[in-house]
Amino acid sequence: KPLTSPLSSLPGPLYTKFTSLVLKYHELRANRTRWIHALHVRYGPVVRIAPNEVSFASREGVKEIYCSGGSGFDKSGWYDLFKIYGRRTMFTFLKKDDHAKRKRILADRYANSNVMRQAPLSGIIERADRVVKRCAESLDGSLDLYICLHSYAYDCVTHHLFHPYGTDSLRNKQDEEIMREITFDDSLQNRQLSYYSPTLHKAISKILYICGIKPRETPLADKFILDTAAKTDAAPFTLLDRLHSVRLGNSNGDGEHGGKDSKIAQIDQLDIAAELLDHMVAGIDTTGDALCFLMWELSQPRSRQIQTKLREELLSHPSSDINFDKLPYLDAVVMEGLRCFPAIPMSLPRIVPRGGKTIDGYFLPEGTTASCQAYSMHRIDMEAWGPDPDAFRPERWFEEKGDAARKKLFFAFANGARGCIGKHLALAEMKILLREVYSKFTTVPDKTMTEEDMEMEDQLISTRPAGLKCLLKFEPIGGQ
Numbered sequence: 001k002p003l004t005s006p007l008s009s010l011p012g013p014l015y016t017k018f019t020s021l022v023l024k025y026h027e028l029r030a031n032r033t034r035w036i037h038a039l040h041v042r043y044g045p046v047v048r049i050a051p052n053e054v055s056f057a058s059r060e061g062v063k064e065i066y067c068s069g070g071s072g073f074d075k076s077g078w079y080d081l082f083k084i085y086g087r088r089t090m091f092t093f094l095k096k097d098d099h100a101k102r103k104r105i106l107a108d109r110y111a112n113s114n115v116m117r118q119a120p121l122s123g124i125i126e127r128a129d130r131v132v133k134r135c136a137e138s139l140d141g142s143l144d145l146y147i148c149l150h151s152y153a154y155d156c157v158t159h160h161l162f163h164p165y166g167t168d169s170l171r172n173k174q175d176e177e178i179m180r181e182i183t184f185d186d187s188l189q190n191r192q193l194s195y196y197s198p199t200l201h202k203a204i205s206k207i208l209y210i211c212g213i214k215p216r217e218t219p220l221a222d223k224f225i226l227d228t229a230a231k232t233d234a235a236p237f238t239l240l241d242r243l244h245s246v247r248l249g250n251s252n253g254d255g256e257h258g259g260k261d262s263k264i265a266q267i268d269q270l271d272i273a274a275e276l277l278d279h280m281v282a283g284i285d286t287t288g289d290a291l292c293f294l295m296w297e298l299s300q301p302r303s304r305q306i307q308t309k310l311r312e313e314l315l316s317h318p319s320s321d322i323n324f325d326k327l328p329y330l331d332a333v334v335m336e337g338l339r340c341f342p343a344i345p346m347s348l349p350r351i352v353p354r355g356g357k358t359i360d361g362y363f364l365p366e367g368t369t370a371s372c373q374a375y376s377m378h379r380i381d382m383e384a385w386g387p388d389p390d391a392f393r394p395e396r397w398f399e400e401k402g403d404a405a406r407k408k409l410f411f412a413f414a415n416g417a418r419g420c421i422g423k424h425l426a427l428a429e430m431k432i433l434l435r436e437v438y439s440k441f442t443t444v445p446d447k448t449m450t451e452e453d454m455e456m457e458d459q460l461i462s463t464r465p466a467g468l469k470c471l472l473k474f475e476p477i478g479g480q
């Protein structure tokens, strides 16, 4: 009943009262994020995008949908698309209780105090040095940062998950192949179709394959994960170590997560492999693309001053000091990068619980799909972002006015208990890499690159540059 539905009074284009076809069309064209953003610009922070689906770009929206009761509303069935080996993982559990049980046993591996320890950090620093070496080797030409940064993110996350079984894709071609298999995945249309119409998808799957609309296939990554998940002697800071100690009901010496949690969690070898593959994939395109878009922006002539200011701060602190609190401009550059180019820019769908909810003055009946998307959260609110939301301007993070609003609206890592667990790891990787590169080089775009190459293109959940490349030229500081 489109006209009598409570959602019919929400702002939004008339046709969204009757059909979700326009939304689906934009999803299949990898254009969902920009289409929804255009609707927010036109209709404001609350917009109906389909008869049963609403997008919010407001503080109250985030608070209710993602933070109420700790982890917000339950996830929608769309997350079934991310099941691995038929298993649910922390990321794909729909219900908050199931999620909380799994998270309890994994969370401390990602705590800032675990990430910032010498053993995990030294692995990241080593990999950042390898990137610097690649930059130095490219001085006569240019370097494809898209590949290089995805390799960096892959090697860093596998170090944190598996050390000493982490990868070395920055130097080893076989490891690079696995990264490419994950990163160059083109299964968006196939997976969307399987979600919207499983029967049709099954009936025409062969035709889709012939047309190049292929399902996600990662045989190399699967083999790597299944082999590595069987190792029982990984370093104590790794997720692999934690998962095995839980499976064996072994407290691992800290007395906190022992037999009790193994009963709660009941994980077997396949759960371990699924959880590890999920975290590995979650750590590659996100950090890789966030760094790639950020370094592209820093390399533009309009960002020259920003590069200079960043370099001055970096060179005034010894590189042996890993205390990021002393590098506020680096922090502002990273925050501004994640604001302008959030690696997961799109809606994170949740289901309104029993009894319905009123958000921003609009009543949403139970079962409505509600979401926020970082791309719009980072641009729509005038008080937080001012008149230039599309400008890359790290200085905005030092302004007192709008500070509280900015913190509430920042959504690159989502929010609440289901927000990004890898946030501290990602930030450490980003800051270490930027510090190593920009204290040694200036970067400029290669002349063959176009703005279109770097246009954001939706994937199923993350984004990537449309041209699948990012060629930059590196100039050593002081010509050294």
Ligand code: HEM
Pocket (backbone or CB within 6 Å): 090, 091, 092, 103, 157, 278, 279, 280, 282, 283, 284, 286, 287, 290, 342, 343, 344, 348, 411, 412, 413, 414, 417, 418, 419, 420, 421, 422, 423, 425, 426
């Ligand atoms: C700049 C880099 C990153 C960004 C922007 C990012 C962003 C996000 C976002 C927005 C979510 C919520 C997704 C949702 O609700 O559907 C998320 C979840 C998650 N992220 Fe990240 N992420 C980044 C890096 C990482 C890294 C390095 C890891 C390491 C393993 C990681 C692991 C995860 C996991 C496991 C979840 C699921 C958490 C849960 O359901 O409790 N992420 N991330």
